[in-house]
Amino acid sequence: MSMIQNEFVHPQNQKIPNLFLSNFEVADSKITALIEMIDAGIVIVDNNNIIQFANEKFFSIVNFSLNDIVGQTLENLLFRDQKSISVGNRSLKRGRTICQECRIRKKNDGSVVVRLSAAPVKNSGEVVGSIWLFTDIAREKKFENALIETKNFAQNIIDSSLDMIIAVSMDRIIIEFNRAAENNFGYKRDEVIGKHVRLLYADSDNSSLVVNALKDDGRWEGEVRNKRKNGETFFSYLSASLMCNEMGFPVGIMGVSRDITERKTFEDGINKLSNAIEHLADCVFITDDKGIIEYVNPAFTELTGYTRNEAIGNTPRIVKSGKHSAEFYRTMWHTIASGLVFRAEVVNKKKDESLYYEEITISPIKDSKNEVRYFVSTGRNITERKIAEKKLQEYARILDLTDDAIIMTDLNRKIIFWNQGAEKMYGWTSVEVVGRKVDDFLKIQHDPNFKNARQTIKNRKCWQGELNQYNKSGQAIVVSSRWSLLHDDRGEQVSLLIINTDISARKRMEIQLARSRKMESLGSMASGIAHDLNNIFTPILVSIESLKIENQNAPVYAGLQKLESYVSKGVDLVKQIISFTTTGSEHRELKKIYLHEFCDATHDMIAETISKSVMIHVNIPKDIPPILANPSQLFQVMMNLCVNARDAMPQGGVLTVNAAKTFVEGNYSLPGFEVKEGEYINISVSDTGVGISEEKLDKIFDPFFTTKPKGTGLGLSTVFSIVRRHNGFIQVNSKVNAGTTFNVFLPTIQTLASVSKEIELVQ
Incomplete structure (x- = not known):
């Protein structure tokens, strides 16, 4: 290659001075022409990156003129990012080539994306510059x-x-x-x-x-x-x-x-539903909105005797029995035409004219416009059930003739039958109890005999014994109960039959009889002892009185007075025993008593026996009706109850006496009392004392039973005897360390007149 001249003539005949150095080897004019023909901008720079040559394509890419590039370095002219071009220059100086896409500067702050390729230019093996190709890839990128x-x-x-x-x-x-x-x-x-x-x-x-x-x-x-x-x-x-x-x-x-x-899933569901309907034991038929049958399942044809071809296109009138009124059918059509479901038990007729009972449900099917398009009727043959129900009704009428409670439960003790005898005994109607557990509302689960009954019935299939139960009003009753397991045709246990006989009255009579016998024997014994003691105390008192007269000034006089006091207490005790055992003429001396006046008259006498540490509250309304009572015996009742209350509060407390009118519904028995329906005056004596334990409550009215060291055990038994002789009754509520309330119920004059024919009113 010949030496390149120092002055290059641009194709536009412009001269670029000093753009070529003598050490660049450039080929002949053919190569120069080839460079101009390449569709890429070509730039040759020396080792200082000063531009030595640029072809026409380069000028067209960057829009720079010849004057713009004279003496410029490539990086200053084209690259905003100096770091990337510096790395490329170092690679070129090491004899390596570079190739990358980058954005270069155009004139007037424009830019263009080019594909850049560069290679070192060597002279005698030494890098003297580099040649750069800039290909405009804007269209390619676009x-x-x-x-x-x-x-x-x-x-x-x-x-x-x-x-x-x-x-x-x-x-x-x-x-x-x-x-x-x-x-x-x-x-x-x-x-x-x-x-x-x-x-x-x-x-x-x-x-x-x-x-x-x-x-x-x-x-x-x-x-x-x-x-x-x-x-x-x-x-x-x-x-x-x-x-x-x-x-x-x-x-x-x-x-x-x-x-x-x-x-x-929907298709499978439809297939399953269709298959299920085809195999359903219940009758199914579908009609259009006019009642024309479009589908019947096999159960329909089997029950009615009509084939599918005979039923389809017909109406449900083919099974009409004539047993229902026109009003029944009008109601049915009005219901389903309104879009509602109709349910009923009907009597239909088969093809052979025989009748059958059916439990039907007719459902309207609506379209997307909410208009009824079809009716689906399902029916269950309940003929056997209706026959069985009729028999059961006959049996139920027989069972309702007995006063015993006859109850049938399932194996979970849920009631499925409850006769009229049970309604009378317990107070709940059949509607109230069917479906409920029998032990939930009769409150028998805490009775030890109930647990024994459950265990026995499992082993022996039957049980008999007594149970303590409660009726609807909360009253306790005692029943003689017989349990038997019932089985179906396969021998499987299906239900439990319970027959209960109310023996509450008998049990009360037994308790009352035992108590009466006890009281009678105690009374006889006490009466005999009292009379014997009275015969002893009388001469003693006479002798003491004589000795007192003879020894008024003697030292023994004080001792005689003390002895007389002791004997007098013995005489009073004898009188109390005689009062407890007597039912004589004293009781017959009844007077009309207004309680507020009676309590006012006796308040001071009772208060004298009560400690000052005990506060007394008396609330007796003036409008309470009068009662018939023996004043001295009524005073004895009040005195004994108040003294008992005082003794229950050794550290002091509150004694409250209230009275109110109340009405007792129904006749029933309490231990020692026969309660009659009517109007009563309830006299309550309450204390805030130590209370009475549950095991002692049943004994407090027994003669000679006492919890006090110096008590006689005759106070409450005397109260009991007096109240019973006045046709009243007593209820006691007590809780240990929470006080005691004695409720004495005495009949009003009106009630007393209806229950006693032997009252002598002493004016």
């Missing part, structure tokens, strides 16, 4: 961006599809997987691209089946069973077709599928 936009647009269309779109290569490797596919399968796109499509099938041979079918026809449609990432399977309807290139050769398969699991 085309590339258009392709990307087109691809993105197509991808957006694919991803916006509600159907699953999956593309595979001919060897069934997944190359496309849209968003709907992601949502259905549970895989992300990156997880499946490049994987074999068998990953998505529950049946491994499905993909082969599709490919083989495509080879024959180029298209395939059908149902396939897919598998999600979590292992769940689902059904989809797949439409697949071959993808071919410009020459018509297949390059892949495009599949569009839709999840049809719900549809399959």
Whole structure:
């Protein structure tokens, strides 16, 4: 190559001085012409990166003029990022080439994207500069961006599809997987691209089946069973077709599928429902909105005797028995035509004219406009049940004739039958108790005999004994109970029969009889002892009185007075015993007593016996009706109860006396008392003392029973005896350390007149 001259003539005949150095080897004019023909900007720089040569294409790319580039370095002229060009220069000086895309500066602060290639220029093996090629790739980039936009647009269309779109290569490797596919399968796109499509099938041979079918026809449609990432399977309807290139050769398969699991489930449900209706034991028929039969199931034909062909096209009148009124049918049609369900028990007629009972339900079926289009009738043959019910009603009438409570329960003790005897005994009607557990409301679960009954019935199939129960009003009753297990035709236990006889009155009579006998024997003994003691005490008192007269000034006089006091207490005790045992004429001296006046008159006498540490509250309304009572005995009752209350409060407390009118419903018995219905005056005496334990409550009215060291045990027994003789009764409520309340109920004059014919009113 010849030496290059120091002055280069530009194709536009412009001279660039000093743009070439003598050590650049440039070929002849043919090479120069070739450089100008290249569709790329060419720039030659020296080792200082000062531009030595630029072809016409370069000027057209960057819009710089000759004057703009004279003496300029490449980096100052074209590159805003000095670091990247510095790295490239270092590579060139080491003899390496560079190639990259970058953005270079254009005149007037513009820029252009170019593909840059650079190589070192050597002279005798030494790098003396470099040659740079700048290819304008703006159109290429624009085309590339258009392709990307087109691809993105197509991808957006694919991803916006509600159907699953999956593309595979001919060897069934997944190359496309849209968003709907992601949502259905549970895989992300990156997880499946490049994987074999068998990953998505529950049946491994499905993909082969599709490919083989495509080879024959180029298209395939059908149902396939897919598998999600979590292992769940689902059904989809797949439409697949071959993808071919410009020459018509297949390059892949495009599949569009839709999840049809719900549809399959619905279809399966319809099939199952249809199959179930066909095999249903109940009769089913469907009519149009005019009542024309369109479908009957086999159970209908079997029960009625009409064939399917005979029934379809007819109306339900074919089974009409004539046993129902026109009003019944008007009500039925009005109900179902209004869109409501109609239920009833009907008597229908078979083809052979025989009658049968049926429990029917007619349901209207509406269309999307909420208009009735069809009616579905289901019917259950209840003929045998109706016959059985009739027999049961006959049995029930027989069972209702007895006063015993006859109860039938299932094996969980839930009541299924409750006769009128049970209603009378317990107070609950059959409607109130059927379906409830018998032990829940009779409160028998705490009775030891109940637990014994449950255990015995399991082993022996029957049990008999006494149970303590409660009626609806909360009153305790005692029943003699007989339990028997009932079995069906197969010998299986199905129910429990309980027959209860109320023996409460008998038990009370037994207790009262035992108490009366005890009281009678105690009374006889006490009366005999009292009279004997009275015969002893009388001469003693006479003798003491004589000795006192003779020894008024003697030292023994004080001792005689003390002795007289002791004997007098003995005489008082004898009088109390005689009062307890007597039912004589004293009781018959009854007077009309107004309690508020009576309490005012006796208040001071009672208060004198009460400690000052005990506060006394008396509340006796003036409008309380009068009672008939013996004043001295009533005073004895009040005194004994108040003294008992005082003794229960050794540290002091509150004694309260109240009175109120009350009405007692029904006749019943309490231990020692026969309570009659009517109006009573309730006199309550309450204390805040130590209370009475539960085990002692049953004994407090027994003669000579006492918990006090110096007590006689006759106070409360005397109260008991007096109240009973006045046709009243007593109730006691007490709790240890929470006080005691004695409620004395005495009949008003009106009530007393109805229960006693032997009262002598002393004016």
